[in-house]
Amino acid sequence: MKATHCTTAALLLAVALPGTAASGAAPPPETSARLRAAFAALGDKGTVASYTLTTRATVAKPDGGDRQETVEIDEFTRLADGSSRVTVRRATTNGKDETAKHQKQIDEARAEKEKRKADKKKDSESHSISLRLPIGDDSSAYEFASPVAEGDLLVSSFAPAAAHAKDDGVTRGRVAWHGDTLDPAWLEAQPVELPTGVSAMTMRFEFARAGALVYPRLTVTDGQGGLLWIKRRFHIEVEITDLAPESAAEAAR
Numbered sequence: 001m002k003a004t005h006c007t008t009a010a011l012l013l014a015v016a017l018p019g020t021a022a023s024g025a026a027p028p029p030e031t032s033a034r035l036r037a038a039f040a041a042l043g044d045k046g047t048v049a050s051y052t053l054t055t056r057a058t059v060a061k062p063d064g065g066d067r068q069e070t071v072e073i074d075e076f077t078r079l080a081d082g083s084s085r086v087t088v089r090r091a092t093t094n095g096k097d098e099t100a101k102h103q104k105q106i107d108e109a110r111a112e113k114e115k116r117k118a119d120k121k122k123d124s125e126s127h128s129i130s131l132r133l134p135i136g137d138d139s140s141a142y143e144f145a146s147p148v149a150e151g152d153l154l155v156s157s158f159a160p161a162a163a164h165a166k167d168d169g170v171t172r173g174r175v176a177w178h179g180d181t182l183d184p185a186w187l188e189a190q191p192v193e194l195p196t197g198v199s200a201m202t203m204r205f206e207f208a209r210a211g212a213l214v215y216p217r218l219t220v221t222d223g224q225g226g227l228l229w230i231k232r233r234f235h236i237e238v239e240i241t242d243l244a245p246e247s248a249a250e251a252a253r
Helices: 029-041 097-116 136-141
Strands: 052-062 068-080 084-091 140-145 148-150 153-158 172-177 184-191 199-208 213-227 230-244
Touching: 029 136, 029 172, 029 184, 029 199, 029 213, 084 097, 136 140
Parallel strands: none
Antiparallel strands: 052 068, 052 230, 068 084, 140 153, 148 153, 153 172, 172 184, 184 199, 199 213, 213 230
16 A cells, blocks of 8 residues: 545545535534535635645554655645646655656546546546545434533534444544534544455544635544555645635625
8 A cells, every 4th residue: 555645636535515404413503514614615616716735644564664755735726717726836755756746647637537527427536435424414324422521622422323324434433613613623533334455544634714714724544454464554644724715706706
């Protein structure tokens, strides 16, 4: 298992984004709605004008040997026609510059995506993992524990309801929000059924606010996987900085 560069189009995760929050669910409907909006904000249909995406990935044997470290800094810009451009500012693997190589991979992946869209074929990403989180209408598939206070946050654990325990992509974990503003603070999730080749995986999303926008400022993935005797541990951090919440056209509306 090798570290792979991470683009805006695939943060190693495809989250199903359902409709409005189910009433009576925990976290509160306002928090659930902001979580949903946060995951959608950086997508193809979002309004974010630009941001910098920094990915730091480490893959190594369980004993720490054969360590591979990848760092990539991408600049995302939304164009006037609503499409987006990703420019690789810097990419290294174990200190070796691979900027041009990673830019080529991003450009080729985007061209392939556009071709599949034109052919009306289902788009896919071989390195993505599709998870269902307790957000929006999907909240009804989960059971929540009563929130408990942790400092100035309220924290609730969640797990699939019995009727949904075998559903594809369901997760278990914890979600935290600010009791005063109801903004989400963080969400931790583990797949109930691990993907093929993965023996352990945990994801943590940390959220921040920029103006009216709540967005996932940091995503951390830890896990272990491999095939047969080839085992690797992986740690991946995806950080969003320099975010401009809206394009000039959107802000003027």
